[in-house]
Amino acid sequence: MTERIEVTSDQDVVRVRQLVRTVAVSAELSLVDQTKLVTAASELARNTLVYGGGGTVEISQVGNGRRAGIRIVFTDHGPGIPDPDLALTDGYTTGRGLGLGLGGARRMVDEFDIDTVVGQGTSVTVTKWCR
Numbered sequence: 001m002t003e004r005i006e007v008t009s010d011q012d013v014v015r016v017r018q019l020v021r022t023v024a025v026s027a028e029l030s031l032v033d034q035t036k037l038v039t040a041a042s043e044l045a046r047n048t049l050v051y052g053g054g055g056t057v058e059i060s061q062v063g064n065g066r067r068a069g070i071r072i073v074f075t076d077h078g079p080g081i082p083d084p085d086l087a088l089t090d091g092y093t094t095g096r097g098l099g100l101g102l103g104g105a106r107r108m109v110d111e112f113d114i115d116t117v118v119g120q121g122t123s124v125t126v127t128k129w130c131r
């Protein structure tokens with residue numbers, strides 16, 4: 001099952017945090033992993049809002065019989081990211097942040113993918129596996 005949140009305001013970012021926490025608890029992630037996933041989701045949802053001009057967050061429980069996890073997809077139709085490797089560099093920002101969101105989020109999950117096209121938008125997919 002996939003839960004979907006439209007992100008167009010700060011309050012929606014709060015809702016993303018709350019829903020990710022709830023799903024992480026029900027998937028029996030450890031407390032530390034819950035917090036890592038919530039923190040990553042918060043940063044990515046904020047980027048969707050601030051740079052992407054809003055978008056959607058889709059949260060699913062995934063599994064293949066051998067392991068279970070949570071996958072979250074952040075999608076926007078904003079300007080895209082011209083150089084994703086640069087954007088992932090700690091300290092790089094085009095805004096007013098610290099430039100730590102993307103790199104920090106990547107370190108807090110098990111799988112991290114950016115699919116972005118300049119002029120079309122950005123989709124970031126993260127997965128955290130239960131251990």
Ligand SMILES: Nc1ncnc2c1ncn2[C@@H]1O[C@H](COP(=O)(O)OP(=O)(O)OP(=O)(O)O)[C@@H](O)[C@H]1O
Nearest residue numbers: 047051052087093094095097098099100101102122
């Ligand atoms: N969804 C997005 N669409 C377009 N550009 C993005 C998107 N997400 C990130 N970026 C670009 O990548 C840069 C780095 O993002 P990152 O989250 O690491 O830092 P930040 O948002 O600038 O600051 P912080 O997250 O520390 O407050 C952003 O400044 C922005 O230029």
Ligand SMILES: [Mg+2]
Nearest residue numbers: 047097101102
């Ligand atoms: Mg950010």
